[in-house]
Amino acid sequence: MNASTSKLISAGPLLDETDRRLIRATQGGLPLVPQPYLAIAEQLGIGEAEVAARLAAMLENGLIRRIGAVPNHYALGYTANGMSVWDVDDEVVDAAGERIGALACVTHCYRRPRHRPHWPYNLFAMVHGGSREEVRRHVADILLLLMRDFTGRLRGHEVLFSTAILKKTGLRLRD
Numbered sequence: 782m783n784a785s786t787s788k789l790i791s792a793g794p795l796l797d798e799t800d801r802r803l804i805r806a807t808q809g810g811l812p813l814v815p816q817p818y819l820a821i822a823e824q825l826g827i828g829e830a831e832v833a834a835r836l837a838a839m840l841e842n843g844l845i846r847r848i849g850a851v852p853n854h855y856a857l858g859y860t861a862n863g864m865s866v867w868d869v870d871d872e873v874v875d876a877a878g879e880r881i882g883a884l885a886c887v888t889h890c891y892r893r894p895r896h897r898p899h900w901p902y903n904l905f906a907m908v909h910g911g912s913r914e915e916v917r918r919h920v921a922d923i924l925l926l927l928m929r930d931f932t933g934r935l936r937g938h939e940v941l942f943s944t945a946i947l948k949k950t951g952l953r954l955r956d
Contacts, residue, residue, distance in 0.1 A: 796844070799827065803835055804954050810851070854888075855946075859909035862943040863916040865923060866902035868895075868936040874904050877931050881906045884926075886919040901937065913942060 796804070802825055811817040818836075822829040839845045854862060869877050874892055881904070882890035890906040906923065910916040920940050927935045 799825070799831075800835060800839070800844075801954060803832065804839075804845075807836075808953050811848075854909050858911055861910045861913045861916045863908045863910075863913070863920065863940040864943070865906045865908050865920045865938060865940050867904040867906070867923075867927065867938045868901040869904045869927070869931065870934040870936075871903065873931050873934045877927060877934070878904055878906075880926060880930060881923055884919075884923065886910065886916075886922075902939070908940075916940065916942070 803821070806821050806824055812820045814820050816829070818832045819829045822832045825832070836845070836848060840848065854860075867877070867881075878890050878892055881887055886908050887906045888909060890904070892903055893905055895901055895903050908916050908919045908923075910919060917940065920938070924935075924938065
């Protein structure tokens with residue numbers, strides 16, 4: 782085995798042509814039908830169980846991260862989107878993130894590295910609302926939660942409002 786071969790193997794499992802076709806068929810989203818795996822199977826000329834098994838294998842080995850609904854927040858009436866950013870002690874950031882991420886107004890919450898001195902924030906939570914005022918109220922509720930449950934562990938926060946949708950798709954395979 783040469784060096785380039787070992788790099789390929791260590792990078793993860795290789796995709797066969799059926800896997801590539803399956804990814805291309807699903808990368809724009811699952812069909813909005815009662816049995817999406819069956820529709821994909823028919824499109825690809827394979828069985829529904831094989832579609833499910835291949836997707837499960839891709840999830841397990843990390844080729845894909847998740848299968849889930851990605852709502853269009855604007856179409857649902859949530860036209861104000863604010864990324865709340867928080868400077869939380871590293872010792873409690875995971876616990877704080879779990880609490881914030883469980884709130885109904887938060888669609889995703891994650892930890893990121895700080896970039897001091899200009900960017901001290903290590904916890905990010907996307908908050909959606911029908912107006913900026915509604916988002917600010919949700920952020921105020923998050924602030925109260927953090928001050929109550931993690932007293933003295935919060936140093937600052939901001940809300941960054943979205944002004945445009947730049948990308949609403951994941952990684953795509955080229956044809």
